[in-house]
Amino acid sequence: MDSLQSHILELDRKVERLNQMVERLGSHITAASIHRENRLSHSTGSNSSLLDCERARTELAIEHKDILVDSNSWENSRQNEQQLSPEIQIRRLTAQLTASYNRIAVLEEQLLACRIHSELT
Template structure:
Protein backbone atom coordinates (compact mmCIF):
# COMPACT_ATOMS: atom_id res chain seq x y z
CA UNK A 1 0.00 0.00 0.00
CA UNK A 2 3.02 2.29 0.34
CA UNK A 3 3.39 2.55 -3.43
CA UNK A 4 -0.25 3.58 -3.75
CA UNK A 5 0.22 6.27 -1.12
CA UNK A 6 3.37 7.45 -2.86
CA UNK A 7 1.57 7.64 -6.21
CA UNK A 8 -1.24 9.66 -4.64
CA UNK A 9 1.28 11.96 -3.00
CA UNK A 10 3.16 12.41 -6.29
CA UNK A 11 -0.05 13.19 -8.17
CA UNK A 12 -1.08 15.66 -5.48
CA UNK A 13 2.27 17.44 -5.79
CA UNK A 14 1.98 17.57 -9.58
CA UNK A 15 -1.52 19.04 -9.38
CA UNK A 16 -0.30 21.64 -6.88
CA UNK A 17 2.58 22.59 -9.19
CA UNK A 18 0.21 22.90 -12.15
CA UNK A 19 -2.12 25.06 -10.08
CA UNK A 20 0.76 27.34 -9.09
CA UNK A 21 1.89 27.56 -12.70
CA UNK A 22 -1.58 28.54 -13.88
CA UNK A 23 -1.75 31.22 -11.17
CA UNK A 24 1.64 32.62 -12.18
CA UNK A 25 0.64 32.71 -15.85
CA UNK A 26 -2.63 34.41 -14.97
CA UNK A 27 -0.80 37.00 -12.86
CA UNK A 28 1.70 37.62 -15.65
CA UNK A 29 -1.05 38.08 -18.23
CA UNK A 30 -2.84 40.53 -15.93
CA UNK A 31 0.38 42.46 -15.44
CA UNK A 32 1.03 42.63 -19.19
CA UNK A 33 -2.51 43.82 -19.87
CA UNK A 34 -2.16 46.57 -17.27
CA UNK A 35 1.24 47.60 -18.65
CA UNK A 36 -0.12 47.78 -22.17
CA UNK A 37 -3.11 49.85 -21.08
CA UNK A 38 -0.82 52.35 -19.39
CA UNK A 39 1.48 52.86 -22.38
CA UNK A 40 1.11 56.01 -24.45
CA UNK A 41 -0.18 55.65 -28.02
CA UNK A 42 3.22 56.16 -29.65
CA UNK A 43 4.75 53.26 -27.70
CA UNK A 44 1.85 50.94 -28.57
CA UNK A 45 3.10 50.99 -32.16
CA UNK A 46 6.11 48.95 -31.01
CA UNK A 47 3.88 46.07 -29.91
CA UNK A 48 3.32 43.38 -32.53
CA UNK A 49 -0.02 43.54 -34.27
CA UNK A 50 -2.52 40.69 -34.29
CA UNK A 51 -1.72 39.98 -37.94
CA UNK A 52 2.02 39.71 -37.33
CA UNK A 53 1.39 37.42 -34.36
CA UNK A 54 -0.88 35.26 -36.50
CA UNK A 55 1.71 34.99 -39.27
CA UNK A 56 4.45 34.00 -36.84
CA UNK A 57 2.06 31.53 -35.25
CA UNK A 58 1.23 29.99 -38.60
CA UNK A 59 4.94 29.48 -39.28
CA UNK A 60 5.38 27.50 -36.08
CA UNK A 61 2.00 25.80 -36.37
CA UNK A 62 3.50 22.74 -38.06
CA UNK A 63 5.69 22.01 -35.06
CA UNK A 64 2.89 22.48 -32.56
CA UNK A 65 0.43 20.54 -34.69
CA UNK A 66 2.45 17.39 -34.08
CA UNK A 67 2.33 18.08 -30.34
CA UNK A 68 -1.43 18.60 -30.27
CA UNK A 69 -2.40 15.94 -32.79
CA UNK A 70 -3.93 13.49 -30.35
CA UNK A 71 -7.33 11.86 -30.22
CA UNK A 72 -8.10 13.44 -26.83
CA UNK A 73 -7.21 17.02 -27.75
CA UNK A 74 -10.03 19.16 -29.09
CA UNK A 75 -9.09 21.53 -31.89
CA UNK A 76 -10.80 24.90 -31.70
CA UNK A 77 -10.56 26.03 -35.30
CA UNK A 78 -14.13 25.63 -36.48
CA UNK A 79 -13.77 22.08 -37.69
CA UNK A 80 -16.97 20.14 -37.18
CA UNK A 81 -15.27 16.79 -37.31
CA UNK A 82 -12.09 15.78 -35.56
CA UNK A 83 -9.75 12.93 -36.33
CA UNK A 84 -10.08 9.95 -34.01
CA UNK A 85 -6.64 8.69 -34.92
CA UNK A 86 -4.38 9.20 -37.86
CA UNK A 87 -4.19 5.55 -38.92
CA UNK A 88 -7.89 4.70 -39.13
CA UNK A 89 -9.17 7.87 -40.76
CA UNK A 90 -12.27 7.80 -38.54
CA UNK A 91 -13.68 11.10 -37.34
CA UNK A 92 -15.75 12.20 -34.36
CA UNK A 93 -17.93 15.26 -34.06
CA UNK A 94 -16.96 17.73 -31.36
CA UNK A 95 -20.10 16.88 -29.39
CA UNK A 96 -19.33 13.15 -29.35
CA UNK A 97 -15.71 13.78 -28.45
CA UNK A 98 -16.73 16.09 -25.60
CA UNK A 99 -19.07 13.40 -24.27
CA UNK A 100 -16.30 10.81 -24.48
CA UNK A 101 -13.82 13.06 -22.70
CA UNK A 102 -16.42 13.90 -20.05
CA UNK A 103 -16.96 10.20 -19.44
CA UNK A 104 -13.21 9.67 -19.13
CA UNK A 105 -12.95 12.58 -16.71
CA UNK A 106 -15.83 11.22 -14.62
CA UNK A 107 -14.17 7.81 -14.51
CA UNK A 108 -10.91 9.44 -13.40
CA UNK A 109 -12.72 11.35 -10.63
CA UNK A 110 -14.40 8.14 -9.50
CA UNK A 111 -11.04 6.36 -9.43
CA UNK A 112 -9.52 9.18 -7.39
CA UNK A 113 -12.43 8.98 -4.94
CA UNK A 114 -11.96 5.21 -4.61
CA UNK A 115 -8.23 5.66 -3.99
CA UNK A 116 -8.96 8.31 -1.35
CA UNK A 117 -11.37 5.93 0.38
CA UNK A 118 -8.72 3.19 0.35
CA UNK A 119 -6.18 5.61 1.77
CA UNK A 120 -8.55 6.66 4.55
CA UNK A 121 -9.33 3.02 5.34
CA UNK A 122 -5.61 2.28 5.61
CA UNK A 123 -5.08 5.27 7.91
CA UNK A 124 -8.01 4.22 10.11
CA UNK A 125 -6.71 0.65 10.36
CA UNK A 126 -3.17 1.83 11.18
Protein backbone atom coordinates (compact mmCIF):
# COMPACT_ATOMS: atom_id res chain seq x y z
CA MET A 1 0.00 0.00 0.00
CA ASP A 2 2.92 2.36 0.68
CA SER A 3 4.06 1.88 -2.89
CA LEU A 4 0.69 3.06 -4.19
CA GLN A 5 0.69 6.09 -1.92
CA SER A 6 4.21 7.07 -2.96
CA HIS A 7 3.25 6.64 -6.61
CA ILE A 8 0.20 8.86 -6.07
CA LEU A 9 2.29 11.53 -4.36
CA GLU A 10 4.87 11.43 -7.14
CA LEU A 11 2.19 11.83 -9.80
CA ASP A 12 0.58 14.61 -7.80
CA ARG A 13 3.88 16.52 -7.64
CA LYS A 14 4.38 16.09 -11.37
CA VAL A 15 0.89 17.40 -12.10
CA GLU A 16 1.53 20.42 -9.88
CA ARG A 17 4.82 21.20 -11.67
CA LEU A 18 3.15 20.83 -15.05
CA ASN A 19 0.33 23.13 -14.00
CA GLN A 20 2.91 25.75 -13.07
CA MET A 21 4.63 25.33 -16.43
CA VAL A 22 1.30 25.66 -18.25
CA GLU A 23 0.55 28.86 -16.35
CA ARG A 24 3.96 30.31 -17.26
CA LEU A 25 3.57 29.37 -20.92
CA GLY A 26 0.07 30.80 -20.92
CA SER A 27 1.37 34.11 -19.60
CA HIS A 28 4.08 34.15 -22.29
CA ILE A 29 1.47 33.58 -24.97
CA THR A 30 -0.75 36.28 -23.50
CA ALA A 31 2.17 38.72 -23.51
CA ALA A 32 2.98 37.83 -27.11
CA SER A 33 -0.66 38.29 -28.09
CA ILE A 34 -0.82 41.69 -26.41
CA HIS A 35 2.37 42.71 -28.17
CA ARG A 36 0.92 41.57 -31.50
CA GLU A 37 -2.35 43.42 -30.83
CA ASN A 38 -0.43 46.59 -30.03
CA ARG A 39 1.51 46.30 -33.28
CA LEU A 40 -1.69 45.66 -35.23
CA SER A 41 -3.48 48.59 -33.62
CA HIS A 42 -0.63 50.94 -34.52
CA SER A 43 -0.40 49.66 -38.09
CA THR A 44 -4.12 49.40 -38.86
CA GLY A 45 -5.34 52.51 -37.11
CA SER A 46 -9.11 52.28 -36.74
CA ASN A 47 -9.54 48.85 -38.33
CA SER A 48 -11.12 47.20 -35.29
CA SER A 49 -12.55 44.20 -37.15
CA LEU A 50 -9.03 42.91 -37.79
CA LEU A 51 -8.22 43.28 -34.10
CA ASP A 52 -11.46 41.54 -33.10
CA CYS A 53 -10.64 38.64 -35.43
CA GLU A 54 -7.14 38.40 -33.98
CA ARG A 55 -8.48 38.41 -30.40
CA ALA A 56 -11.04 35.71 -31.20
CA ARG A 57 -8.35 33.54 -32.80
CA THR A 58 -6.12 33.98 -29.77
CA GLU A 59 -8.91 33.08 -27.35
CA LEU A 60 -9.73 29.94 -29.33
CA ALA A 61 -6.07 28.97 -29.39
CA ILE A 62 -5.86 29.24 -25.62
CA GLU A 63 -8.82 26.91 -25.13
CA HIS A 64 -7.85 23.32 -25.71
CA LYS A 65 -9.48 19.91 -25.58
CA ASP A 66 -6.80 18.55 -23.24
CA ILE A 67 -7.45 21.05 -20.46
CA LEU A 68 -9.21 19.42 -17.55
CA VAL A 69 -11.40 22.01 -15.89
CA ASP A 70 -12.33 21.32 -12.30
CA SER A 71 -15.34 23.07 -10.88
CA ASN A 72 -13.79 23.00 -7.40
CA SER A 73 -10.59 24.57 -6.21
CA TRP A 74 -7.38 22.53 -6.15
CA GLU A 75 -7.64 21.96 -2.38
CA ASN A 76 -11.23 20.79 -2.60
CA SER A 77 -10.38 18.34 -5.34
CA ARG A 78 -7.61 16.92 -3.18
CA GLN A 79 -10.06 16.35 -0.37
CA ASN A 80 -12.41 14.59 -2.78
CA GLU A 81 -9.57 12.38 -4.00
CA GLN A 82 -9.23 10.92 -0.51
CA GLN A 83 -12.55 9.18 -1.11
CA LEU A 84 -11.32 7.49 -4.31
CA SER A 85 -9.42 4.24 -4.38
CA PRO A 86 -5.66 4.48 -5.00
CA GLU A 87 -5.99 2.87 -8.43
CA ILE A 88 -8.56 5.42 -9.55
CA GLN A 89 -6.43 8.25 -8.17
CA ILE A 90 -3.43 6.98 -10.12
CA ARG A 91 -5.47 6.76 -13.34
CA ARG A 92 -6.86 10.25 -12.81
CA LEU A 93 -3.45 11.77 -12.05
CA THR A 94 -1.90 9.97 -15.01
CA ALA A 95 -4.61 11.37 -17.28
CA GLN A 96 -4.00 14.87 -15.90
CA LEU A 97 -0.27 14.44 -16.38
CA THR A 98 -0.73 13.35 -19.99
CA ALA A 99 -3.12 16.23 -20.65
CA SER A 100 -0.65 18.67 -19.13
CA TYR A 101 2.18 17.39 -21.33
CA ASN A 102 -0.04 17.73 -24.39
CA ARG A 103 -1.08 21.25 -23.38
CA ILE A 104 2.53 22.28 -22.84
CA ALA A 105 3.41 21.03 -26.32
CA VAL A 106 0.55 23.05 -27.84
CA LEU A 107 1.53 26.17 -25.90
CA GLU A 108 5.15 25.82 -26.96
CA GLU A 109 4.08 25.53 -30.60
CA GLN A 110 1.89 28.63 -30.26
CA LEU A 111 4.69 30.57 -28.61
CA LEU A 112 7.13 29.54 -31.32
CA ALA A 113 4.65 30.52 -34.02
CA CYS A 114 4.15 33.93 -32.37
CA ARG A 115 7.90 34.48 -32.19
CA ILE A 116 8.42 33.47 -35.81
CA HIS A 117 5.52 35.68 -36.90
CA SER A 118 6.85 38.66 -34.93
CA GLU A 119 10.33 38.20 -36.40
CA LEU A 120 8.93 38.15 -39.92
CA THR A 121 7.01 41.39 -39.48
